[in-house]
Amino acid sequence: MRYENSAEIFEKAKKVIPGGVNSPVRAFGSVNKSYPIFAKKAKGSKIWCEDDNEYIDYICSWGPMILGHNNERVMAGVREAIEDGSSFGLPTKMEVELAELVIKCYPSIEKIRLTTSGTEATMAAVRLARAYTKKNKILKFEGCYHGHSDSLMVKAGSGLLTDGYQDSNGITQGTIKDTLTLPFGRMDLVKELFEKDDDIACIIMEPVPANMGIIETDAEFLKGVRELCTAKNSVLIFDEVISGFRLALGGAQELFGVTPDLTTLGKIIGGGYPVGAFGGKNELMDMIAPVGDVYHAGTLSGNPVSVRAGYETISELLENKDTLYKELKEKVNYITSNIEKISEKHNVPVCINKQGSLFTIFFTDKDEIKTLDDVIETDTEKYAKYFNVMLDSGVVTPPSKYEAHFVSAAHTKDDMDKTLEIMDKAFEEISKM
Numbered sequence: 001m002r003y004e005n006s007a008e009i010f011e012k013a014k015k016v017i018p019g020g021v022n023s024p025v026r027a028f029g030s031v032n033k034s035y036p037i038f039a040k041k042a043k044g045s046k047i048w049c050e051d052d053n054e055y056i057d058y059i060c061s062w063g064p065m066i067l068g069h070n071n072e073r074v075m076a077g078v079r080e081a082i083e084d085g086s087s088f089g090l091p092t093k094m095e096v097e098l099a100e101l102v103i104k105c106y107p108s109i110e111k112i113r114l115t116t117s118g119t120e121a122t123m124a125a126v127r128l129a130r131a132y133t134k135k136n137k138i139l140k141f142e143g144c145y146h147g148h149s150d151s152l153m154v155k156a157g158s159g160l161l162t163d164g165y166q167d168s169n170g171i172t173q174g175t176i177k178d179t180l181t182l183p184f185g186r187m188d189l190v191k192e193l194f195e196k197d198d199d200i201a202c203i204i205m206e207p208v209p210a211n212m213g214i215i216e217t218d219a220e221f222l223k224g225v226r227e228l229c230t231a232k233n234s235v236l237i238f239d240e241v242i243s244g245f246r247l248a249l250g251g252a253q254e255l256f257g258v259t260p261d262l263t264t265l266g267k268i269i270g271g272g273y274p275v276g277a278f279g280g281k282n283e284l285m286d287m288i289a290p291v292g293d294v295y296h297a298g299t300l301s302g303n304p305v306s307v308r309a310g311y312e313t314i315s316e317l318l319e320n321k322d323t324l325y326k327e328l329k330e331k332v333n334y335i336t337s338n339i340e341k342i343s344e345k346h347n348v349p350v351c352i353n354k355q356g357s358l359f360t361i362f363f364t365d366k367d368e369i370k371t372l373d374d375v376i377e378t379d380t381e382k383y384a385k386y387f388n389v390m391l392d393s394g395v396v397t398p399p400s401k402y403e404a405h406f407v408s409a410a411h412t413k414d415d416m417d418k419t420l421e422i423m424d425k426a427f428e429e430i431s432k433m
């Protein structure tokens with residue numbers, strides 16, 4: 001593999017962009033590479049970099065590309081939308097159609113508001129929960145990531161974990177004090193907290209954590225927080241920015257049969273273009289301006305190109321839901337069951353967590369990885385070796401042990417077999433460490 005062009009662009013990038021990247025996880029720092037690959041184009045399950053190397057892609061833009069890159073139907077819709085104009089500052093008919101489509105898939109959502117990112121969606125949902133309950137504090141779980149608004153970057157996951165810290169600098173002590181955190185899955189601690197504190201406006205959670213690697217959810221925990229929120233007049237927010245439309249058409253709430261009060265969405269509902277959304281019961285959503293006095297706005301909220309890409313993506317998912325989700329799960333089962341064989345063959349122990357089309361390989365002797373502390377203890381150096389051997393042989397995997405592998409409808413049996421062949425090589429290298 002050649003990396004000269006990417007390395008050269010990175011040198012220029014560092015002079016004009018902090019760390020040379022516009023989102024920290026792209027920097028490849030924690031996998032011992034001194035520069036990332038710069039993407040040039042992508043199609044289906046493949047991505048090409050500025051050195052024209054071809055890779056099988058398991059990042060999939062961190063989730064949006066569930067149909068694969070540049071899906072024909074999505075591209076046709078986008079082309080049509082672009083012809084009509086890129087942004088109007090006026091509402092469009094397609095926004096209403098997208099809202100209707102999402103509501104059809106999520107019975108818990110009666111009204112939905114579009115944003116430009118997942119970060120804005122979670123920020124607005126928390127604001128709404130505070131206004132509704134007239135309470136101040138929020139509870140989130142350690143290692144869950146809900147975007148980069150101040151109150152949600154406490155004990156956060158994703159790039160913060162990758163870079164070795166969990167609380168961003170630059171947040172007031174007052175904000176930090178109002179964000180309570182607990183380990184994911186510990187219902188006993190959640191109950192204890194609610195006994196002591198009646199000022200908690202909401203629990204915000206990734207129903208299936210995917211930003212400290214995948215953590216497999218215990219359905220009882222989701223049911224437990226649901227009951228507690230109802231009993232204590234707290235709002236339950238499911239942050240389904242990753243899990244929405246991915247684990248099932250109706251997200252984790254459909255999969256586990258647990259209904260939140262508010263849902264945040266992103267990624268797939270924009271079909272690869274910038275978007276986010278939050279929605280829920282009328283009683284809550286009618287507090288949003290201009291009906292109520294909880295302010296939320298955005299120059300590019302409901303951008304017509306993003307909305308059209310999302311509409312086509314969700315329509316495709318809806319039309320194929322009976323086979324598509326089953327096939328995605330089968331693909332992950334095929335890959336992960338073979339990784340287990342490879343791990344045994346080379347005597348390199350791993351624990352694989354998976355849910356639907358998502359999986360994470362943790363290099364560890366432990367049989368279970370259930371909490372952030374478990375994840376932190378897994379072997380970072382072995383993950384880095386895995387990443388580098390895969391990359392050098394034409395497979396791009398998440399450049400951090402704290403992220404998930406994403407599988408799309410475009411990944412073929414050939415892609416998976418090639419991936420497994422290279423994994424065999426990677427595990428052999430790891431066995432020599």
Ligand SMILES: Cc1ncc(COP(=O)(O)O)c(C=O)c1O
Pocket residue numbers: 117118119120122145146147148206211239240241242266267275276
């Ligand atoms: C679960 C979750 N919530 C929120 C966000 C924030 O979304 P965005 O990056 O679009 O702001 C992300 C990803 O970044 C996410 O994975």
Ligand SMILES: N[C@H](C=O)CCC(=O)O
Pocket residue numbers: 023024025026062145158159211242403
């Ligand atoms: N884990 C993050 C989102 O899900 C990765 C995206 C990013 O922050 O660039």
